[in-house]
Amino acid sequence: MIKNIFLNFICYFSFGIICLLGNIIFIPIILLGLNKNLKVQFFCRDLVRIFWGIFLKICCISGKIKIEFKEKNVNFCSCLIMANHPSLLDVVFMLANLPRINCVVKASLKKNIFLFGAIKASGYISNEDEERLLGYCLDALRKGENLLIFPEGTRTKESIVFHKAAFYIAINAAKKLRAYKIDMDKTALKQNHIWYKTPNIKYIFSLEKDIDITEFYNDLPNPLRVRKLHSQIEKFYQKELKNE
Structure with missing residues (x-):
């Protein structure tokens, strides 16, 4: 029990230190207004990938987490990337493995001392x-960025329910949709989870669907395409996660 608490502390402590060290670089970039340039944003995303990759290695070395990421081909653009959202660390895993992707984040995190930078x-x-969220997402995809969205809007609870906004964005601006399934062998790191009770966890990230949006029911009007895409993806996740 004491060993588990100590290892949990090491992981949480290392995450905080890594984020604060990152802020030494990020804050001057923000203050100088350089973060409005896409190339600078890409540079910062590369740093996020490196920093969070180091954090994940620490977690893996400690034995707290084991990760399997089954697909790393990222030779695409204007792709909407989505996944179910079972834990706090899902965003960390995805941003550490998929380079330079944009991401929709909770507004409250912009006030978090560790993550705002x-x-x-x-x-x-x-x-x-x-109201502006949809516009920002559409603009990012139209500029050729890849965008990560968790369509549940929050971490997975008892059942999968996806909001249609993500599929509206996909149909109206993306060239491709990639759907990942995140499996955990133990329930942990959910909302209101007590940090020191986190068990050792195994994560499996797998690419389950790769859809060419330009060809997806392109003979139908966009509202119908949105409904079909939403129904297809939501049913897939509900079926897959129910069978686990």
């Missing part, structure tokens, strides 16, 4: 303004 410097999209 990376979020603002990297140009990640906040969900604080729902």
Whole structure:
């Protein structure tokens, strides 16, 4: 029990230190207004990938986490990437493995002392303004960026329910949709989870669907395409996760 608490502390402590060290670079970039440039945002996203990759290695070396990421081909652009959202660390895993992707983040994280620097410097999209959120997401994809969205909007609870906004974005601006399934062998790191009770966890990230949006029911009007895409993806996740 004491060993488990100690290892959990090491992992959480290392995450905090890594984020604060990152802020030494990110904050000056924000203050100088350089984070409005896409090339600078890409540079910051590369740093996020490196920093969080180091954090994940620490977790793996400690034995707290084992990770299998079954697909790393990222030779694409204007792709909407989505996944189910079972834990706090899902975003960390995805951003550490898929280079330079943009991401929709919770508005409250922009006030987090550890994460605000990376979020603002990297140009990640906040969900604080729902009216502008769609526009920001559409613009990012139309510029050729790849965008990560968790369509549940929050971490997975008892069942999978996806919001249609993600599929509207896919149909209206993306060239491709990639759907990942995140499997955990133990329930942990959910909302209101007590940090020191985190068990050793095995994560498996697998690419399950790769859809060419330009060819997806392109003979139908976009509202119908959105409904079909939403129905297809949501049913897939509900079936797959129910069978686990």
